[in-house]
Amino acid sequence: MGHFMKADLKIDNIYHINPEMLKNLGIKGILFDIDNTLEEYATETPSDKTIDFIKRLNDEGFKTGILSNAKEERADKFIKGFTGEDFNIYCCAKAGKPLKKGFAIMADKMNLNLNEIAMVGDQLYTDILGGNKAGCYTILVNPINVKIEPWFVRFKRFLEKPFM
Numbered sequence: 001m002g003h004f005m006k007a008d009l010k011i012d013n014i015y016h017i018n019p020e021m022l023k024n025l026g027i028k029g030i031l032f033d034i035d036n037t038l039e040e041y042a043t044e045t046p047s048d049k050t051i052d053f054i055k056r057l058n059d060e061g062f063k064t065g066i067l068s069n070a071k072e073e074r075a076d077k078f079i080k081g082f083t084g085e086d087f088n089i090y091c092c093a094k095a096g097k098p099l100k101k102g103f104a105i106m107a108d109k110m111n112l113n114l115n116e117i118a119m120v121g122d123q124l125y126t127d128i129l130g131g132n133k134a135g136c137y138t139i140l141v142n143p144i145n146v147k148i149e150p151w152f153v154r155f156k157r158f159l160e161k162p163f164m
């Protein structure tokens with residue numbers, strides 16, 4: 001399982017994503033985790049900064065997606081922040097990361113192959129392990145703010161430490 005726990009790329013935060021680099025790798029779609037990747041833990045709606053960022057990726061020609069283990073109500077509420085303009089964004093809640101299921105659903109929705117998709121997330125055991133197993137390009141970001149996470153997420157981070 002060792003190499004499945006290793007991200008293809010590590011960056012500080014989502015704003016360090018380099019569109020040209022991803023295009024050169026043949027990436028056409030970018031999936032994002034919500035909690036501590038796009039926004040702080042349990043943020044209900046995307047910030048203007050995040051909305052602008054997704055719009056910019058769409059303008060660059062990327063399809064984008066939210067792949068979250070959160071419940072539908074939460075993910076639906078979050079994704080509504082991207083309506084009003086013609087966003088190229090898809091959503092899959094209860095993704096069951098690190099299972100491949102959610103990644104396959106998104107590949108289907110985006111009409112892309114799994115190897116044309118990048119997964120961006122802050123957690124090795126869900127985002128990176130799942131993305132690697134699914135055959136996606138994986139990008140690990142530093143969590144935005146770990147101080148307000150519940151104990152079970154902090155515990156997962158503790159388990160991830162040896163792989164970081």
Ligand SMILES: [Mg+2]
Pocket residue numbers: 033034035036037121122123
């Ligand atoms: Mg997260």
